[in-house]
Amino acid sequence: xxIEQKFKELREKEKTALVxxxxxxxxxxxxxxxxxxxxxxxxxxxxxxxxxxxxxxADGPTIQRASERALRSGTTLxxxxxxxxxxxxxxxxxxxxxxxxxxxxxxGLQRFSExxxxxxxxxxxxxxxPPEEANEFKIHTDRIGLDLIFLLAPTSTTERIKLVAQQASxxxxxxxxxxxxxxxPDMDYSLEPLVEEIRRYIKLPVGIxxxxxxxxQVRKIGRFADAVIVGSAIVKIIExxxxxxxxxxxxxxxxxxxxxxxxxxxx
Amino acid sequence: MKLKYPDSLGHFGIxxxxxxxxxxxxxxxxxxxxxxxxxxxxxxxxxxxxxxxxYVGRPTPLYFAERMTRELGGxxxxxxxxxxxxxxxxxxxxxxxxxxxxLRMGKRRIIxxxxxxxxxxxxxxVAALLNxxxxxxxxxxxxxxxxxxxxxxxxxGARVREVSSGTQTLKDAMNEAMRDWITNVRxxxxxxxxxxxxxxxxxxxxxxxxxxxxxxxEQILSREGRxxxxxxxxxxxxxxxxxxxxxxxxxxxxxxxxxxxxxEGLETGKHAASISAGRPGVLxxxxxxxxxxxxxxxxxxHSIAPGLDYPGVGPEHSFLKDIGRVSYTSVTDREALExxxxxxxxxxxxxxxESAHAIAYVIKIAPQMPKDSVxxxxxxxxxxxxxxxxxxFI
Numbered sequence: 001x002x003i004e005q006k007f008k009e010l011r012e013k014e015k016t017a018l019v020x021x022x023x024x025x026x027x028x029x030x031x032x033x034x035x036x037x038x039x040x041x042x043x044x045x046x047x048x049x050x051x052x053x054x055x056x057x058a059d060g061p062t063i064q065r066a067s068e069r070a071l072r073s074g075t076t077l078x079x080x081x082x083x084x085x086x087x088x089x090x091x092x093x094x095x096x097x098x099x100x101x102x103x104x105x106x107x108g109l110q111r112f113s114e115x116x117x118x119x120x121x122x123x124x125x126x127x128x129x130p131p132e133e134a135n136e137f138k139i140h141t142d143r144i145g146l147d148l149i150f151l152l153a154p155t156s157t158t159e160r161i162k163l164v165a166q167q168a169s170x171x172x173x174x175x176x177x178x179x180x181x182x183x184x185p186d187m188d189y190s191l192e193p194l195v196e197e198i199r200r201y202i203k204l205p206v207g208i209x210x211x212x213x214x215x216x217q218v219r220k221i222g223r224f225a226d227a228v229i230v231g232s233a234i235v236k237i238i239e240x241x242x243x244x245x246x247x248x249x250x251x252x253x254x255x256x257x258x259x260x261x262x263x264x265x266x267x
Numbered sequence: 268m269k270l271k272y273p274d275s276l277g278h279f280g281i282x283x284x285x286x287x288x289x290x291x292x293x294x295x296x297x298x299x300x301x302x303x304x305x306x307x308x309x310x311x312x313x314x315x316x317x318x319x320x321x322y323v324g325r326p327t328p329l330y331f332a333e334r335m336t337r338e339l340g341g342x343x344x345x346x347x348x349x350x351x352x353x354x355x356x357x358x359x360x361x362x363x364x365x366x367x368x369x370l371r372m373g374k375r376r377i378i379x380x381x382x383x384x385x386x387x388x389x390x391x392x393v394a395a396l397l398n399x400x401x402x403x404x405x406x407x408x409x410x411x412x413x414x415x416x417x418x419x420x421x422x423x424g425a426r427v428r429e430v431s432s433g434t435q436t437l438k439d440a441m442n443e444a445m446r447d448w449i450t451n452v453r454x455x456x457x458x459x460x461x462x463x464x465x466x467x468x469x470x471x472x473x474x475x476x477x478x479x480x481x482x483x484x485e486q487i488l489s490r491e492g493r494x495x496x497x498x499x500x501x502x503x504x505x506x507x508x509x510x511x512x513x514x515x516x517x518x519x520x521x522x523x524x525x526x527x528x529x530x531e532g533l534e535t536g537k538h539a540a541s542i543s544a545g546r547p548g549v550l551x552x553x554x555x556x557x558x559x560x561x562x563x564x565x566x567x568x569h570s571i572a573p574g575l576d577y578p579g580v581g582p583e584h585s586f587l588k589d590i591g592r593v594s595y596t597s598v599t600d601r602e603a604l605e606x607x608x609x610x611x612x613x614x615x616x617x618x619x620x621e622s623a624h625a626i627a628y629v630i631k632i633a634p635q636m637p638k639d640s641v642x643x644x645x646x647x648x649x650x651x652x653x654x655x656x657x658x659x660f661i
Contacts, residue, residue, distance in 0.1 A: 054564040055438065055550060057445045058288045064432060076562040101286055101549045106563025128286045128549065132276055153290035155452060160292060178290055179450040 002094040002122045003147055003170045006045055007205045007226065016222035016263040018043060019207060020256060021098065021231030023050035023066035025075025026238060029083045031245060035238070035252060040093045042253045043260025047087075048125070048229065051080050051099030058127045060182030062232040065239065077103050077112070081119045088120035096123040096149060096170070104137070113140035123147035123170040131167045138167060147171075152198060154178055154191070161201050171205040171227060172198060176212065182232045184211035192224045215262035222263055230259060272586065277466020277553075279586035285465040287445075287552045294452045299467040301372050306474070311367065318363050319478065322396065323353045325360075327479075329486035329643070334613045335629075342496065342636035344629060346616070346646045347483045349507060356619065356648030357479060357507045358389035362458055364475035366393040369456035376400040376451065379458045380444040382409055382437030382503070383574035383621065384416025385648055386460030391425035401425040404444040408435040409573050415652050434567040437503075437577045441551050461504025462581030465552030469581050476510025483643055484514050491641055497522045497632070500645035501624040502595065503539065503575035505584045507647035512593060522594075524632075525584060526624045528570035529597035539568035540597040541580040542588050555582040571600035571656070572620035574648075602627040604660050607650065619648035620656065 010017050020039045024032050036047050052070035056063060084095055097116065104112050104126065116124065124146055129137065131150060141148045147170030152161060155178055164172065174195065177188060195206050208221050209229025218228050237255060241248040272279045285295055305311040319325040328351065332344045349357035362379075369377055377399050381387030387403040394401035403420050407429045410417050420427050433439035441464075448457045462469045462476070487495050498515060500508035502525035515521045530538035538544065541556045548557040550565055558566045558578040570576040587593040598606075603620060606627030611617045618626055625644050633642060650657075 054433065055442050057442050057551070058290075058449060060446075061432075068433075071564065078562070102557075102559065102565070103563035105549055106559060106561075127288050128552070130285060130287065130289055130292050132292075133284050133286055151289040153288070153293075155290055155293045157293055160289070164289075175288075175290060178452055180446045 002092060003046065006094050007171070010045060014265045016218070016225065016265065017045045017205070017207065017227035018260050018263050019046040019048055019209070019227050019229040020044040020234055021048040021050060021229060022234060022238065023052055023063060023070050024080045024083055025052060025070035025073050026066040026235070027069055027243065028073050029075060029079050032083050033086045034245070034249060036087050037090065038249045038253050039256055040091055042256035044093070044256055046094045046096065046227070048096045048098045048231070049080060049084070051077055051097055051103055053100040053103055056100060058180055060180040060232065062235050062239070063181050066235045077107050081115055084119040084121055094122045095120065096125055097121055098125045099127070101126050101129050109137050110140045113144045113146055117144045117146055121146060123149050125149040125151070125173060127151065131163045134167055149173055151175055154194065158197065161198055165201040168202060168204055171207050172202055173229065174198065174206055174208050175210045176208050177210055179210065181210055183213040187211055187217050189220055195224050215258045218259050218262040222265055228263070272583065273466060273470050277470065279583045280589060281547070282554050282582035282585040283466060283469055284554055285552060286549045286554065287465050288449060290449050291452060295465055295467070301368060302467055302471050305368055305371055311371070314367055315364055319360065323359050323363065324351065325478065326482040327351050329483055329490065331490070332614050335610065338613055339630060339633040341633040341638060342640040342642045344633055345487065345495070345641065345643045347479060347511065347643060349479060349645060349647045350616070350618065350622070350649035354385070354389050354392050355651065356385040356389065357476060357510065358386045358460060359392065360478050360510065361460065361472050361475040361506065362386070362389040362393045365456070365458040366397050366399060369399065370397060372456065374454060374456040376455045377458050378402045378404065378444050378447050378455055379460060380404045380437065380440040381460065382440065382576055383572065383619070384409065384413040384420070384652060385574060385619070387425070388416050388419050388423070390458050391420040391423035394425060395423045402428055402447070404428050404430055404440040404447070406434070406436040406440045407431045409437065409440070412573055412656060413652055414655070437573070438565065445551070461506040462509045462583060463504040463551060463553065463579060469553065469583055472506055473509045473513055473583060476506050477513045479507065479510035479645060480512060480514035483511060487641065487643060494518055494521050495641040495643045496636070497524065497642045499524050499526065499625045499629055499642060501526045501575060501621050501647060502542070502580060502584060503528070503577050503621065504579070505581040507645050509581060509583060511643070511645045516592065523592070524628065525593055525595045526628045527595060527597040528572055528575035528624060529599040530569040532599055533597065537569040538597065539570040539576050539578065541578060542584060542595040543597045547585065550579045553582045555585045556580055571603060572624065574619070574621040575624065596628065598624050598627040604657065606630060607657060608661070616646070617650035618646055619650050620653045622647045
C-alpha cells in the first residue's frame with residue numbers, strides 16, 4: 001500500500017521516485033536506522049534495504065564488500081526485520097528488502113512473509129528468483145499483502161515481459177545494463193523503447209537501476225521512467241567514511257539532496 | 268523404475284530449476300533450445316562421437332584391479348579409467364560437448380570456473396582445439412594448491428582469472444564466472460563443469476558424462492556377463508558420479524554410493540559433505556542440498572581435494588538421495604590419502620585426490636562383500652596434479 005500511495009503522490013508532484021539502496025548492517029544495524037532517516041530527510045522516496053548474502057552473484061565489487069561488512073557485523077535476516085521495526089517507529093517511507101533467495105528460503109517463506117509484514121516491510125525483491133520459480137514465495141506474499149517485485153533486463157524478450165506481467169506487483173525493476181551492480185560513467189539511454197514495450201503489458205510503475213549514480217543520469221532517466229534506483233554510489237560513501245558516523249550522514253545527505261532535485265521533472 | 272527427470276523447467280522433484288537473475292534467463296532458455304536441437308541432430312552426435320574417440324581416446328578401459336581385489340579379499344573391483352582420458356580426467360567428456368554446442372550457437376568466447384583445475388584444463392584444451400577465446404575463473408587459494416594446472420591452462424592459451432573474493436575457492440570462482448556471464452551474456456558461452464547450476468546444465472552435463480556409465484555397462488556385461496552389484500564414485504558437484512550412475516538408474520539391483528568429502532571429520536565442521544551434513548537451499552542457480560548456517564549463509568568448506576571443496580551438489584543427486592535410489596556417505600582427508608597410497612602401491616595407478624575418496628570407500632566396503640560380487644568404481648582423474656599437495660604426507 002505504501003508503495004502504491006507513494007507513486008501516486010509523486011505523480012502529482014511530477015517527481016521521479018528516488019529509490020536509494022543500502023546494505024542493512026553495513027557497517028552496523030544501528031547505523032542503518034540513522035542512515036535511513038538521513039536518506040528520507042534528504043529526499044529519498046523509497047528505501048531498498050539489502051539483505052546481505054555470502055554469495056552475491058549479481059553484485060559488483062562495491063556491494064559485495066558491503067555484504068561482507070554486514071555479515072561480519074553479525075547481520076541476519078532476523079536482525080534486518082528488527083531494524084525495519086526500529087525505522088517504522090518514526091517513518092512511513094516505503095521499504096523494500098532486496099536480496100538473494102537462500103536467506104529467505106532458509107528462514108521459512110511463510111514465517112518470513114508474516115514477520116516482514118508485521119515489521120513494516122512493503123515489498124521484497126529477490127534477485128535470483130525469476131517468475132518461473134516464484135510461486136512458492138508468492139502464495140505467501142500475496143496472502144499477506146507484501147509486494148513481490150520482479151526484475152526485467154535489456155535481454156528480456158516480449159515473452160518474458162508477459163510472464164513478469166502475470167506476477168509482478170509494486171513496481172517493475174528494469175536493470176539498465178547486462179551486468180552486475182555498480183556505477184558506470186556511460187549509461188545506456190537507449191532503454192526508452194524497452195520501457196515503452198514494458199508499459200504495453202504491465203500497468204505498474206517502471207524503475208531503472210544498476211549503474212545509475214549521477215544527477216544528470218537521474219534527470220535523463222526520469223524522462224521515461226517512474227523511478228530511479230541508486231545503490232553503489234551511496235554504499236561507497238558509507239564505505240569511505242568507515243566509522244565516522246557524522247561524516248557518513250553528512251555526505252549522504254548532500255549527495256541524496258542533489259539526486260532528489262534531479263528527480264523533479266519540471267526543474 | 269522409470270525415471271523421467273528433469274521436468275520442462277529443470278526440476279528433479281523439488282530440486283533443480285533456475286534461480287538466476289533475469290538477465291540470464293533468456294540465455295538459459297536459448298541454451299536449452301540449442302541443446303535440444305543438437306541432441307536430435309545426427310551431425311552433432313557424429314561430431315561429438317568423433318572427438319570422443321579420436322581426441323579424448325574413448326572408450327576408456329574398465330580395468331580389473333586384480334591385486335587390489337586380492338588384497339582386500341572381497342568383491343571383484345573394476346576401475347573405470349577416466350584418468351586415461353585426454354587431459355587426465357573425465358571433465359573433457361563434458362567440455363568437448365559444450366564447446367561444440369557453443370560453436371553451433373555462434374559464441375566464440377567461452378568461460379569456465381574451476382576448483383582443482385581439471386575442468387579449467389579440459390575447457391582450455393577444447394578452446395585450443397576449436398580456436399575459441401577462453402577465460403578460466405579460479406579461486407586464489409586453489410591457484411596456489413594446483414599451480415601445475417594453472418601453468419597448463421596458460422600454456423593452452425587461456426587467460427586465468429584469480430578470484431580473491433569470499434573463500435577464494437570453487438564457489439567464489441563460480442560466482443565470478445556468473446558475474447562475467449551476466450555482463451557478456453550475448454557473446455559468451457559459460458561451460459559449467461559439473462551437474463550443478465541452473466537448468467539445463469545439470470541435465471546437459473549428465474548427458475555428456477553418461478558416456479562413462481554407458482561404456483561401463485557394456486564393458487562389465489562382456490567381462491562378467493552381468494551387471495555390477497555396486498557403483499562407487501566421489502561426489503563434489505557430482506558429475507563423474509552422475510555420469511557413471513545414470514545409465515544404471517533403472518537397474519534396481521545395482522547399488523550406488525556417492526562419496527562426499529568429510530575433510531577433517533563431519534563433527535569438526537571442516538568438510539564439504541553437502542548431502543551428508545547440509546540441508547536444502549538455493550545456490551548457483553539451483554535448489555539442492557547446501558552447507559549453510561542457521562540463517563542461510565553459505566558456509567566455507569574444507570577438503571584436501573580441491574575438486575570436492577564445494578558447499579553444494581548437483582540437484583539430481585539431492586533428488587536421488589531423497590528417493591533413496593543412491594546412498595551417500597563420506598570419507599575423511601586422512602582416509603582419502605590412504606586410498607591414494609593404496610591404489611598407487613597395489614595397482615601402479617596414482618589417482619586424483621578426488622577419486623581417492625571413492626577408493627577409500629572401496630577399501631572399507633569390498634572386504635565385507637562376497638567374493639563373487641562386483642564393484643565398479645569411477646577413477647575420475649589421475650593424481651599428477653596433487654603431487655605437491657600430498658608430498659608432505661607420504
